[in-house]
Amino acid sequence: MTGYEGGAPRELGVPGELGAPGELGVPEGLADGLAEDLPEPGAVTVVVPTFNEAGNVRELLRQVTMSVESRLPCEVVFVDDSTDDTPAVITEAARDCPFPVTLIHRDKPAGGLGGAVVEGIRAATSDWVVVMDGDLQHPPSLLPELVAAGERASATLVVASRYTKGGSRAGLAGGYRVAVSRASTWLTKGLFPRRLRGISDPMSGFFAIRRTAVTADALQPLGYKILLELAVRCRPRTVHEVPFVFQDRFAGESKSGVAEGLRFLRHLVGLRTASPLARMLVFGLIGLTGFVPNLAALWGLTHAGLHYLPAEIIANQAGVAWNFLLIEMLLFRDRRQHRHWADRTARFALLANADLVLRIPLIALFVSAWHLAVLPATALALLTTFVLRFAGTEALVYLPRRTRKDRKTGAPNADSTSRTGPTSRSTA
Known part of the structure; x- marks a missing residue:
């Protein structure tokens, strides 16, 4: 592995210096409001798997900076399988961040997006790990609430759900993707009724989990539904849900397709036939x-x-x-x-x-x-x-x-x- 330093990153656990309200894009009053709501501890590692997301990286880091204030020490870990210039864009954009940014580039994307998430969890150093996509369909503004909700509820896993009250799948493009998403949700909940109890959106890729609840070596990810893998194999004790509105993609094109759908079905069979x-x-x-x-x-x-x-x-x-x-x-x-x-x-x-x-x-x-x-x-x-x-x-x-x-x-x-x-x- 190779390493280099850039932009003088701070060690995780030291509060990031986001400056006075209004600086670095932090809205007036946001920092005070979050500081009152967030219980301790608040350290979080944000794991972002990326595949050709060069057009989204800068905006993603900007919104993370706006959303996470000094009471929530933060690091971002990109696990990148890209074939374009995404790694270079991450390196350049990270220089302006007030928190550490780590880039892990994989030459062989074993396990697909799910494998990238497992790699990121292994690299995490915080009590909480938040997994989110790099295309901004998962709003970074929800990061503090995921951690805060987990602390308030003493939860092991906090799922950002499109299907609980207050959530929406508005960003899903077209009736076909909506139908596929709904059918996949019904199928998984039907196959794993006990393991997915309390999870209304097992297809969500946006969630927070305590690092101590994850046994990375027990995971066998295949494709992009890593929450399902974690819920079935790691069996988190307490699950909490936070509603979120699925956003439109900021830039680039969706990676979902027939091939990913087939991988998902094979993954389901593998999980169901584990015994x-x-x-x-x-x-x-x-x-x-x-x-x-x-x-x-x-x-x-x-x-x-x-x-x-x-x-x-x-x-x-x-x-x-x-x-x-x-x-x-x-x-x-x-x-x-x-x-x-x-x-x-x-x-x-x-x-x-x-x-x-x-x-x-x-x-x-x-x-x-x-x-x-x-x-x-x-x-x-x-x-x-x-x-x-x-x-x-x-x-x-x-x-x-x-x-x-x-x-x-x-x-x-x-x-x-x-x-x-x-x-x-x-x-x-």
């Missing part, structure tokens, strides 16, 4: 869908004149391939790096076809030894091979390999730890 029981259920549902390509291939092969026995074996491979693709994409996406794709494919195919070899002897055993009728014996054999196939898939295909040193020390394999790309860090 072994949930993974087994999804594994079974995927297995059921495999009957469709299996039967279609069997029909085609037998109608082409192939004998039904070799046709059964070949058609079974169509179902195996279908199941493998879905399991790779939906169920074990985050574990694919532990083995080469050819190794995973061969192991999965071997396990799936072993099911055919094992099932018939099991049925014979259940009928002869346990005196079961053929139908219940077949059902029990199917259930047994299903459980064995699931356990084998987890253990032999997708769990990271342990080295001889790992087995001796009991240490986790290095492949099982989360990885981020190279970063460069600057304090401006």
Whole structure:
């Protein structure tokens, strides 16, 4: 990592000198009013993930300066994945700020926007961390209220919500984005009713959280819905909401699109299948869908004149391939790096076809030894091979390999730890 100094930043925890009312854009009476309302402590790290937001940086820092006065010591951490001149703009704009500004530029944006937020939380030094977008759709004027509300309510997490009384989604462009936002909210709350209790806007990207409530290594962000990740995996004890009006974008274009939508759906599946029981259920549902390509291939092969026995074996491979693709994409996406794709494919195919070899002897055993009728014996054999196939898939295909040193020390394999790309860090 490299560092450089610019603009004589102050250490976090020392009140920023914003000057007399009216200087540096602070309106008359604002500082006094905030000082009366804000309880101690007030230190906050503002984490701003950016991707090509050069046109928004100066205005964002100006509004943060106007909103945060001397009773709320502040630092801003930009985690930047940009391909334009955003890092240079951040460096230049930071020279005029009365608080420290840190720039972390990632060469490889692992985890997308969510991964950038986790990187920023790791770099935070304050009691409170506020996460907000860099396009000014999240109003910086709400920063003091988020922290103050958290202190007043002794909350762990404070969510700026568009869907609580006084909030609005006015800045969402067009009926399509409004519909997608609402549908996503309903879907997530339906999938996680207990974890998201008390959160009316789980899709919000604007929130404050106590740094002690976040276990960064437990997070597995994928895409831009980091609040959902934090709420489900870190389980904050007390949640409070503050209404906010979603603003129009100040400059640039939205990064939302079909690709981000697909990443969001994969993220939902990953969160929902975090427990072994949930993974087994999804594994079974995927297995059921495999009957469709299996039967279609069997029909085609037998109608082409192939004998039904070799046709059964070949058609079974169509179902195996279908199941493998879905399991790779939906169920074990985050574990694919532990083995080469050819190794995973061969192991999965071997396990799936072993099911055919094992099932018939099991049925014979259940009928002869346990005196079961053929139908219940077949059902029990199917259930047994299903459980064995699931356990084998987890253990032999997708769990990271342990080295001889790992087995001796009991240490986790290095492949099982989360990885981020190279970063460069600057304090401006």
